[in-house]
Amino acid sequence: MNPTTRPTTQSPASETGPEQLCAGWYAAHGEAVYNYLRFQLLAPDEAEDLTAETFLRAVRAAHRFDPTRASAQTWLLTIARNVLIDHVRSARARRHVGLDELRDLAVDAPSPEERMLRREEVASVLDAMAGMSAEDREVLSLRFGGDLDIPEIAELLSVRAGTVRTRLWRALERLRERMK
Amino acid sequence: MTGDHSSRTGDPHGADTERLLAGLRFEPRASLGPEIAGRVRRGEVAKGGLRPRRPPVGRWLAAAAVLGVALPAGVIFHRLLAGPVVRVDQCCRDLDGGADANDGYLVHARGRRIERLVLYEDLDGDRRYSTPDRILLARGPSPSIVDDSVAGSVRICCVDLDGEGPADDGLLVLNSTGERVVLAGIFEQDVRAPTPVLR
Numbered sequence: 203m204n205p206t207t208r209p210t211t212q213s214p215a216s217e218t219g220p221e222q223l224c225a226g227w228y229a230a231h232g233e234a235v236y237n238y239l240r241f242q243l244l245a246p247d248e249a250e251d252l253t254a255e256t257f258l259r260a261v262r263a264a265h266r267f268d269p270t271r272a273s274a275q276t277w278l279l280t281i282a283r284n285v286l287i288d289h290v291r292s293a294r295a296r297r298h299v300g301l302d303e304l305r306d307l308a309v310d311a312p313s314p315e316e317r318m319l320r321r322e323e324v325a326s327v328l329d330a331m332a333g334m335s336a337e338d339r340e341v342l343s344l345r346f347g348g349d350l351d352i353p354e355i356a357e358l359l360s361v362r363a364g365t366v367r368t369r370l371w372r373a374l375e376r377l378r379e380r381m382k
Numbered sequence: 383m384t385g386d387h388s389s390r391t392g393d394p395h396g397a398d399t400e401r402l403l404a405g406l407r408f409e410p411r412a413s414l415g416p417e418i419a420g421r422v423r424r425g426e427v428a429k430g431g432l433r434p435r436r437p438p439v440g441r442w443l444a445a446a447a448v449l450g451v452a453l454p455a456g457v458i459f460h461r462l463l464a465g466p467v468v469r470v471d472q473c474c475r476d477l478d479g480g481a482d483a484n485d486g487y488l489v490h491a492r493g494r495r496i497e498r499l500v501l502y503e504d505l506d507g508d509r510r511y512s513t514p515d516r517i518l519l520a521r522g523p524s525p526s527i528v529d530d531s532v533a534g535s536v537r538i539c540c541v542d543l544d545g546e547g548p549a550d551d552g553l554l555v556l557n558s559t560g561e562r563v564v565l566a567g568i569f570e571q572d573v574r575a576p577t578p579v580l581r
Contacts, residue, residue, distance in 0.1 A: 224422045228415040236410040250410060254418045258428035259547035266550050266572055281547045288545075308407040324406060346403040360540075378399045 220261045228257055231275045234349045235282050241347035242286060242339050244332060246306040252289055256282040276358050279348045283340070283358070290336070330380035338373035345370055428547065465493050468545030473509045477501055477566075478518050479534045479557040485518065486511060487553055489568065491544040496523055496568050496581045501555065518563040525567035525580050531558045532565075543568055554580065 235256055240249040259281050260267075267277055304321050311317045331339050344355045352370075356363040473486030478501075488511045490498035501518040502511050519528070539552030550572070556565040567580035 221419050221423045225415065225419045228418060232410065232415055236414075237408050240408040241406075246408070246411075249408070250414055253410065253414065254421065255428055257418045258421065258426065261422050262428050263547050263550075266548055266570075268571075277548065280549050284542050284547055284549070306408045306410065308409045323402065327402060327406065342403065346406065374399055374403075377403075381399065 220264065223264055224257050224261050227260060227274060227278060231278050232257075234275055234347070235278055237346075238279055238282055238343050238348035239286060240306070241328075241331065241343035244328060245303045248289075249306075252282070252285050255285050259285065272357065273354070275348075276350065276354050279344065279350065280358055282348075326381060327377075330377055333380060334373070334376060337369065338376055341366065341369045342373050342377065466545075467492050467497065468543075470541070470543050471510050472541070473504050473511075475536070475538065477536050477555045477557065478503070478561040478563050479536075479559070480561040486515075487555075487566070489543045489553075491568075494544055494546070494570070494581070496544075498522060499525075499566055499568065501563050501566050503561075518561075519566050521566065523581075525565055527556070527565045529558055529562065529564040532556045533558045540571055544570075552578070 232253065236249055236253045239252045239256075240246065243249045243252070256278060260278055263281070267274070272280070304324060307321060307324055309317050309320050311320050331342065334342075341355065341359075344350050344358065345352075350358065352363050352366050355370075356366045359366065468489075468491045470489045470491075471486065474484050475486070476483045477485035477487065484504050484507075486502055486504050486509070488498070488500040488502065489496065498521070500511060500520045503516040503518055504510075505516055506512060506514040534557055536555040536557070537552060538555075540549045541551055542549045543551035543553070550570055552569050552571065554565075554567050554569060555563060557563050569578035569580050571578060
């Protein structure tokens with residue numbers, strides 16, 4: 203999603219019903235939240251459950267959302283991050299990504315062979331990411347899954363933009379090493 | 383961005399990895415959005431993460447009766463309704479006004495209620511609260527001032543200390559000379575309340 207086209211504010215719960223509020227947030231940011239979670243989870247079902255939990259929590263805490271302090275996307279990804287932390291605390295042992303678990307992958311390759319290659323490539327990326335540190339996974343997922351830019355990631359993590367750049371660069375280096 | 387790093391280092395593999403990630407997109411099933419909206423319409427609330435679920439009230443009451451536990455029913459209901467205890471342990475910062483960033487804080491919250499707040503000096507360097515650490519302040523649900531000679535304050539914001547979801551909680555610490563903590567409280571950034579209430 204192009205950051206310049208993102209809606210920056212949403213009506214507070216007092217002005218619209220919670221269902222409309224949730225639907226509006228999901229329409230604008232659902233894919234970013236889902237992808238942020240999906241980059242760090244091995245199965246679509248888990249990402250769906252946690253996406254739903256994120257939006258339910260967001261509705262519950264809607265009165266606390268202040269668009270002058272953060273964009274709706276950054277706020278929702280902050281909640282998704284906390285949902286994920288809770289989930290990881292109770293997560294089962296790590297396993298490998300099966301190709302059948304990539305049914306939600308968006309592939310525009312024309313031939314079946316190319317689609318299969320793409321799936322294998324993505325499976326190897328997710329496998330490599332699953333073995334990385336939580337900090338590496340998080341910064342990669344916020345940037346590429348959550349579609350946030352460097353200043354937005356810095357705001358979400360409460361660190362300086364330079365720190366984010368360094369973490370991102372090192373995470374990409376480590377990911378590349380793992381994929382060799 | 384990171385592409386700059388790749389091109390700067392002349393590393394085609396790094397750029398490939400970044401391109402691969404940038405082109406990676408998953409599509410949630412089309413029915414997920416309406417399904418979530420429907421859950422909101424039905425009044426379903428967030429579970430507060432995937433913490434262990436609370437056992438049914440009936441089972442609690444039956445167990446209490448069988449075991450002869452004479453806890454007042456009001457206490458049981460209060461605890462069940464308040465939800466599970468969220469424990470947050472953060473280290474290390476300078477909270478006592480000393481020279482070193484070697485202090486941490488431990489929060490036990492149940493819903494919006496702060497049940498326990500401990501400020502400690504991380505003497506054994508394990509970056510968490512443990513037995514050898516020196517307790518700077520320990521309090522229950524209500525903040526209270528233990529000394530009136532305030533030398534400085536530390537304000538930390540914003541993190542999720544009560545497990546409610548958004549990172550909108552903060553810690554306020556007042557310290558005095560001699561690396562002593564005289565008051566510590568948790569507050570919540572609420573756009574409706576111009577002055578945060580200390581808990």
